[in-house]
């Protein structure tokens with residue numbers, strides 16, 4: 001796989017893993033933007049949300065379910081944000097689909 005996250009999924013780069021199954025990996029963000037900052041991603045190499053289609057759409061439901069579970073585990077279920085940046089124009093820096101689970105502080109409005 002061609003990205004940093006691809007190499008993490010392949011076990012070639014280290015990470016702080018918080019959840020894994022056959023299809024999904026969740027890791028701590030290396031530069032956290034909030035007290036809780038987890039990245040949840042499909043193991044399948046998919047560039048971004050806009051590329052997601054067909055048989056892979058179920059991955060979004062699985063990612064949401066993982067986010068819900070982690071939110072409870074991490075005590076942020078009453079206030080968290082789950083977001084993805086689609087494409088460099090939105091600030092996507094790693095071109096492997098991932099969702100940011102952010103919590104543990106007041107979030108305010110989206111800028």
Ligand code: AMP
Pocket residue numbers: 004015027028029030031032039084085091092093094095
């Ligand atoms: P985005 O800008 O939406 O593509 O998000 C990429 C995120 O990946 C950023 O929040 C980075 O801090 C994070 N990141 C980059 N490299 C690593 C890494 N090796 N391990 C964990 N998180 C990383």
